[in-house]
Amino acid sequence: MKYSLPAMRVRPPGPRAKKVIARDERILSQSNWRYLPLVIKDGEGSFIEDIDGNVYLDFNSGAATQSVGIDHPEILRALKRQIAGLATYQPIPGYFYSELVVRLCEKLEQITPGHHQKKVVLGLSGSDATDAAMKLARWHTKRRRFISFTGSNHGLATYGALSVSGYGAGMVRGFSPLVPEVTHIPFPYQYRWEGPKDMGDWVLDYLEGHVFRTIAPADEVAGLLVEPIQGDGGVLVPPRGFLERLAEICRSHGILLIVDEVQTGFGRTGRMFASEHWGIEPDMILLGKPLGGGLPVSACVTKSELMDWPHGSHVLTGAGYALGCAGALSMINVLENQKLCVHASQVGSMMKRSYERMQHEYDIVGDVRGMGLLIGVEFVRSKRSKESSADAAKSVCELAFQQGLLTAYDGLYGNVSRITPALNISAKLARVGLGIMEDAIAETQKAQNRL
Ligand SMILES: Cc1ncc(COP(=O)(O)O)c(C=O)c1O
Structure with a gap:
């Protein structure tokens, strides 16, 4: 395996990424989503390497296209x-x-x-x-x-x-x-x-x-x-x-x-x-x-x-x-x-329980739902108001990205992190990603409390 853990070399987007993004903006239709300024160079399994050498753990698995990971042998x-x-x-x-x-x-x-x-x-x-x-x-x-x-x-x-x-x-x-x-x-x-x-x-x-x-x-x-x-x-x-x-x-x-x-x-x-x-x-x-x-x-x-x-x-x-x-x-x-349906169900249950604990601990996590490895984490201003917070979802996505975790967010109100890792992600790697995401949630919550 080329990669074993996320590893950040430069703050993304790094200098090479910035150059490609500038060229992209000139020549490509800008009708796509583009959640994050990620310029992909390589990848394997649940990891993606960007053009500046940063390695990310992928909790999005290419919009759920890479169900068995990238470049499965x-x-x-x-x-x-x-x-x-x-x-x-x-x-x-x-x-x-x-x-x-x-x-x-x-x-x-x-x-x-x-x-x-x-x-x-x-x-x-x-x-x-x-x-x-x-x-x-x-x-x-x-x-x-x-x-x-x-x-x-x-x-x-x-x-x-x-x-x-x-x-x-x-x-x-x-x-x-x-x-x-x-x-x-x-x-x-x-x-x-x-x-x-x-x-x-x-x-x-x-x-x-x-x-x-x-x-x-x-x-x-x-x-x-x-x-x-x-x-x-x-x-x-x-x-x-x-x-x-x-x-x-x-x-x-x-x-x-x-x-x-x-x-x-x-x-x-x-x-x-x-x-x-x-x-x-x-x-x-x-x-x-x-x-x-x-x-x-x-x-x-x-x-x-x-x-x-x-x-x-x-x-x-x-x-x-x-x-x-x-x-x-x-x-x-x-x-x-590889019996990946069973594996997805087991790792998914573990991940969902972990998000449910976060829901308990952080006021901005309003709801957690999903089945298997399709999990949604809905962000709100506070549990009591249930007012949707697209800002919180965006902040969590961006902060996690800075630490080497890829996630996406959408939903009717733009406030739901959609977690769709590869179905063969190990429980150990899933925990690494959960840790990064929890840090991002904690930091977002702190920033919101300061407002
Ligand atoms: C449930 C569902 N159906 C259809 C589509 C469209 O697929 P495509 O973008 O390959 O046309 C998507 C894309 O996200 C989807 O989530």
Whole structure:
């Protein structure tokens, strides 16, 4: 291993990083997030080295794309084997056939929830998987409407995905008109809910009793899109019974249940797919982020009978590229062989307990939630007021960065640290990161008390 612990040489951003950032700002679209001024040069496992030689522990794992760490040796071996064969050819399955593509799709059929026969459309991003699902849902049902949730992120790069996402006004401002006939309903946010009954029940009563009656006739709704745990919306875990009842509502109205596991899939929550926690069987499941083992690969996996669209109705030239398929098969192999779902569940429980202790000790930590290694830490001005504090989340992220820990923050109010380390992070390394993060929380709390 090249790295064993975070190690800071210069205060980031160092001189080399500053130069690259200045060049970037001139030439690149500045439409990306950019939480931190990190200029990446190298990485391995749960570590990233910046261009000035600082080494960081990665609690973000590349926005949950590096689920088995950076440059996992088995994935590198699989890629090298593939490079020795067909490395750069593209339009499969767009034009032709390949056994490698079939193998990956058969594997996805086998491991995704439900024992029914399935079919798969491959892609390159979560966004295009969402668009594929929307197109297919309209085609198959001959209905035109969609229901999705505020706070959701189903992708921002394509118009379909952007239209069903509901994550921030800044992402849609200036881009209208979006795909029409999408109705957003609130996702249960238990921590901020002050209504008389369970927020999950309230939302579903609202959907059935109000939305279907007033603005979106259920018999015109093609599909409902949902993240089983809303990731970018602030790691919102729905209350017990919510997803089960939602699935039942969809079934009873002939609405396709489209479950977006782009962020929660492949062991992230301690099960292969988060849907398994609630025993729901999606009609369509969206996969992406970690699927390619670090390379961009996505998929929309559906019940076999749904995928009845004709030749030529959905083609993406680069989808199913050989290296991506090899990376995906290898990543799934590593997950299964190393029993990383169980490991993620165990390390995740330890980390969550640790954050819960911090919640007890620091007034700015309002809530801690999540499953497995998808954990959200919500920052507030004080526990009593529950007033959201994006400043605190930003400060914790920046202070941790200075000490060699990478985290991200988002959520509806920009105040939730989203903790998504690689699934194979050791408990020991996780504790190192927790220590750095606790120092950052303590310092942020102190600064706030001084105000
Ligand atoms: C749940 C979910 N779906 C879809 C997407 C979009 O993926 P991409 O950025 O690859 O288009 C994201 C990205 O964060 C996501 O979290």
